[in-house]
Amino acid sequence: MGGNGSSGGVGTAGKRPNGQLASWFARSGWSKGELARQVNRRARRTGAHHISTDTSRVRRWLDGEQPREPIPRILSELFSERFGCVVAVEDLGLRAARQTASDGGVDLPWTGPETVAMISEFSRSDLMLARRGFLGTSLGMAAGPALIEPMQRWLVPAPVAPAPGERFPGASPAPAGDPGPRGDHRLSDPELELLEQTIVMFRQWDAQCGGGLRRKAVVGQLHEVTDLLQEHHAEPVRRRLFRVTAELAELAGWMSYDVGLQPTAQKYFVLALHAAKEAGDRPLGAYVLSDMGRQMIHLGRPEDALELVHLAQYGGREDATPRTQAMLHAVEARAYANMGRPDKCHRAVRMAEETFAEATEGDADPDWIGFFSEAELHAENAHSYRDLAHVAGRSPAYLSLAQPAMRRAVELFGRECGGGRGHQRSYALNLVGMATVHLLQREPEQCAEMTGRALRVAKRLRSERVDNRIRKTVATAAREFGDVAEVAELTERLADELPEGGTALAS
Numbered sequence: 001m002g003g004n005g006s007s008g009g010v011g012t013a014g015k016r017p018n019g020q021l022a023s024w025f026a027r028s029g030w031s032k033g034e035l036a037r038q039v040n041r042r043a044r045r046t047g048a049h050h051i052s053t054d055t056s057r058v059r060r061w062l063d064g065e066q067p068r069e070p071i072p073r074i075l076s077e078l079f080s081e082r083f084g085c086v087v088a089v090e091d092l093g094l095r096a097a098r099q100t101a102s103d104g105g106v107d108l109p110w111t112g113p114e115t116v117a118m119i120s121e122f123s124r125s126d127l128m129l130a131r132r133g134f135l136g137t138s139l140g141m142a143a144g145p146a147l148i149e150p151m152q153r154w155l156v157p158a159p160v161a162p163a164p165g166e167r168f169p170g171a172s173p174a175p176a177g178d179p180g181p182r183g184d185h186r187l188s189d190p191e192l193e194l195l196e197q198t199i200v201m202f203r204q205w206d207a208q209c210g211g212g213l214r215r216k217a218v219v220g221q222l223h224e225v226t227d228l229l230q231e232h233h234a235e236p237v238r239r240r241l242f243r244v245t246a247e248l249a250e251l252a253g254w255m256s257y258d259v260g261l262q263p264t265a266q267k268y269f270v271l272a273l274h275a276a277k278e279a280g281d282r283p284l285g286a287y288v289l290s291d292m293g294r295q296m297i298h299l300g301r302p303e304d305a306l307e308l309v310h311l312a313q314y315g316g317r318e319d320a321t322p323r324t325q326a327m328l329h330a331v332e333a334r335a336y337a338n339m340g341r342p343d344k345c346h347r348a349v350r351m352a353e354e355t356f357a358e359a360t361e362g363d364a365d366p367d368w369i370g371f372f373s374e375a376e377l378h379a380e381n382a383h384s385y386r387d388l389a390h391v392a393g394r395s396p397a398y399l400s401l402a403q404p405a406m407r408r409a410v411e412l413f414g415r416e417c418g419g420g421r422g423h424q425r426s427y428a429l430n431l432v433g434m435a436t437v438h439l440l441q442r443e444p445e446q447c448a449e450m451t452g453r454a455l456r457v458a459k460r461l462r463s464e465r466v467d468n469r470i471r472k473t474v475a476t477a478a479r480e481f482g483d484v485a486e487v488a489e490l491t492e493r494l495a496d497e498l499p500e501g502g503t504a505l506a507s
Helices: 019-028 032-045 055-062 071-083 112-129 145-155 189-209 215-229 235-258 262-279 282-298 302-315 322-338 342-357 374-391 396-416 424-440 444-458 464-481 485-497
Strands: none
Touching (some): 019 055, 019 071, 032 055, 032 071, 071 262, 112 262, 145 262, 145 282, 189 235, 189 424, 215 235, 235 262, 235 282, 235 464, 262 282, 282 302, 282 322, 302 322, 322 342, 322 374, 374 396, 396 424, 424 464
């Protein structure tokens, strides 16, 4: 956005320099030219082809010019990714676009017809407009009370389902020409079973190949299921369809999270929670909330994660199987670890282990919790102790707890992933986890070895999450032990085998 003014920025007359943006910019280590290039690259990926930023425009932003959307949203995303935490538009001293419930908010109506309409609209927009998750200029992350308070309403009893041809009280009026809900439609058990089997297949693909391989296929299937929900069905079929919808929306959210589309992921999680409520499936809702908690931990907001997982535990306390309860305790431990609360973390780890020991093969576990195996339990607990060690400044006591658990997770995932099958992404993530433990223990050679193994697995995946963790680990190792031959060799290998921007995000 040179002299043609294509940035849509507001003039700087009478403006003060933007100290908040300047602070984040200085800490990023980017030059003005590099930030301009990143903005242009992100804009092209999201369909905003009119954006053409240059160094003079970046300078004007720092001097106090207020750019128009989508520039503030793009800057928020870039700085959030750079620092590994939520950097809101307001944190950058910029004005955020006004949000609406349908665009970026999470405080949505808790009614069946509204849920169907919002999922249909959002999935259609994703398919048509969102090559990289850009679903309008106002889509952004919610956090703090703006996120937690609306999610608490999932426990409020749902209104009674309307009779054929009726609408929920308070629901939006039907558009002109809309005949309302369609007539009766009979879905056979084989048709429903086929839909459910398709979700199982999608989950296997996600675990084995990463979120970038089949994300749009999941979104497309989700959109088609919402068409079915616009028919009138008997209540058992309706609930089963909403359960399918919730599982697809959750998976679309998880895949979006895996490839770095954080606002898109959060919106799918919120919609999945709404659908789970309509299905009357509280354990599934608790699982969705655990996903949202993991995302908040990833984005540096463990307090929000703890609120979400406690809400999940309360909502699923009666119906969740021991395996699901163990998973929730493990996520709770991760939140406490990142908050630097060792006593609470130890207790949650112990509860996860004890509850998992109660799980049996005869439990009626749904497919979505099948990932939480012995390997995953060790992995979660190891990461909790690793995070505690990091918060406590390389604490040897916590590292001594993290190392054997992480080693066991790597061993179990390695057995499972022989022949290129199994949970390849989890294997890669735990290889990186083991590398970070070695790094905290100041063992650069072992760190390089484990990261190199992770890199071999990552080349078979399409997971921005895995790629970014590898890059971050190598960068830290190079900064602290750049003179170690194994680290120098790994740094060169990374540049050749996993270059920046090489991940296919949303195929």
